[in-house]
Amino acid sequence: MANLKDIRNRIKSVKNIQKVTKAMKMVAAAKMRRAEERMEEARPYAQRLQSVISHLLPDVERELLNLLHVRPVSRTAYVVVTSDRGFAGSFNSNVLKKAQSEIDEIGKNHVDIFCIGKKARDHFKRRDYTIIESHTEFWSELSFGDAIQIGKGIIGHFTDERVDEIHVVYNEFINVATQYAESEKLLPLEFSDEDYSHPERLYEPDKNQLVQSLIPRHLNIQIWKYLLESYASEQAARMVAMENATENAEEMIKDLTMQFNKARQAAITKEILEIVGGAEALKQT
Amino acid sequence: MSEFQLEIVTPTKLLDIGSINYVRCPGLDGSFGVLANHQAAIIALGIGEIKIAQNKKFHYFATSGGFIEITEEKVQLLVETVERAEDIDMNRAEEALKRSKQRGKEKDASLDEARRDISVTKALNRLRVSKR
Numbered sequence: 001m002a003n004l005k006d007i008r009n010r011i012k013s014v015k016n017i018q019k020v021t022k023a024m025k026m027v028a029a030a031k032m033r034r035a036e037e038r039m040e041e042a043r044p045y046a047q048r049l050q051s052v053i054s055h056l057l058p059d060v061e062r063e064l065l066n067l068l069h070v071r072p073v074s075r076t077a078y079v080v081v082t083s084d085r086g087f088a089g090s091f092n093s094n095v096l097k098k099a100q101s102e103i104d105e106i107g108k109n110h111v112d113i114f115c116i117g118k119k120a121r122d123h124f125k126r127r128d129y130t131i132i133e134s135h136t137e138f139w140s141e142l143s144f145g146d147a148i149q150i151g152k153g154i155i156g157h158f159t160d161e162r163v164d165e166i167h168v169v170y171n172e173f174i175n176v177a178t179q180y181a182e183s184e185k186l187l188p189l190e191f192s193d194e195d196y197s198h199p200e201r202l203y204e205p206d207k208n209q210l211v212q213s214l215i216p217r218h219l220n221i222q223i224w225k226y227l228l229e230s231y232a233s234e235q236a237a238r239m240v241a242m243e244n245a246t247e248n249a250e251e252m253i254k255d256l257t258m259q260f261n262k263a264r265q266a267a268i269t270k271e272i273l274e275i276v277g278g279a280e281a282l283k284q285t
Numbered sequence: 286m287s288e289f290q291l292e293i294v295t296p297t298k299l300l301d302i303g304s305i306n307y308v309r310c311p312g313l314d315g316s317f318g319v320l321a322n323h324q325a326a327i328i329a330l331g332i333g334e335i336k337i338a339q340n341k342k343f344h345y346f347a348t349s350g351g352f353i354e355i356t357e358e359k360v361q362l363l364v365e366t367v368e369r370a371e372d373i374d375m376n377r378a379e380e381a382l383k384r385s386k387q388r389g390k391e392k393d394a395s396l397d398e399a400r401r402d403i404s405v406t407k408a409l410n411r412l413r414v415s416k417r
């Protein structure tokens with residue numbers, strides 16, 4: 001049996017780890033709440049914009065705007081959204097797994113990758129995929145400007161006809177306990193062709209120009225949404241992972257304390273036995 | 286004077302302005318005003334100043350563009366950014382202007398001319414509105 005001092009040291013170190021995981025959990029919880037609020041704030045804008053565009057699109061010639069072009073697909077781009085840091089359970093590996101399997105299905109020589117977050121960059125760099133752009137180390141001060149920055153590269157890649165389709169793989173935030181690796185098509189835009197005509201409505205400038213100015217804004221807000229969802233998911237995943245780690249540490253402390261007490265008891269028993277044995281031996285002489 | 290509801294919606298916040306009498310927006314070819322009972326419309330907006338008349342007082346905002354949606358029930362401004370005139374930090378705006386002008390002088394190939402002009406216009410607009 002391990003000696004008393006060893007066990008005491010192990011208990012101490014596990015307790016320290018527990019302190020760290022507890023602190024990380026609390027930080028993640030606070031950040032997640034903030035991220036959730038931001039998602040709520042972004043929703044009305046995104047919804048209104050989407051509905052206005054879908055009202056306009058049926059009357060617009062798709063050929064006029066290259067963001068609406070549907071071309072035969074010879075090259076695809078993937079935007080993979082991950083975090084910069086680990087310690088978040090299966091958060092990054094889920095997305096990377098999903099992205100990689102979809103990319104491999106198309107064939108890695110036909111796919112360009114935009115990496116958001118260090119984890120995606122490291123993963124695909126190591127495996128020699130074609131990385132066009134990577135954006136890292138912006139998560140801690142995430143702002144709408146980042147979405148515009150990132151969007152510019154992605155949209156430019158499409159309008160220059162270097163790729164014919166763009167997909168985004170990210171973690172969708174469902175609730176604190178569930179995040180789901182989701183893959184969505186960003187470009188070319190698809191809207192249901194329902195008829196929403198408003199004959200009474202005035203459009204200025206004309207519908208084609210309006211759509212032209214609205215669609216880049218729509219893409220910006222889409223990318224903003226992906227970033228926010230991913231950020232909230234990351235924090236939620238980290239929170240749950242750290243919660244589990246804290247519980248496991250608790251369990252370990254319990255086991256170790258039990259071992260420690262047993263060892264101590266054994267030592268005491270042994271000492272008593274020795275004393276009693278010694279006394280017995282003296283009596284007999 | 287009859288009133289109508291106005292909301293300003295951006296990707297990062299929703300401002301419920303409430304009942305107002307008049308709003309003036311920076312359209313793509315010049316400013317235009319909206320009064321109550323306006324015809325339903327969708328109009329694109331450029332960089333400029335939004336002026337709102339509420340309880341005989343005027344409020345000013347700087348925006349970097351978006352669009353206005355006018356329906357029977359209310360008027361919504363969907364814009365990418367919006368700042369109250371009194372919230373604009375003049376020093377910061379001044380600096381932004383300097384920076385974007387500086388960038389204009391350096392012949393940076395990665396920045397196209399159109400974008401430089403936009404950032405200069407945005408900075409100028411914020412400064413102008415902040416002096417209200």
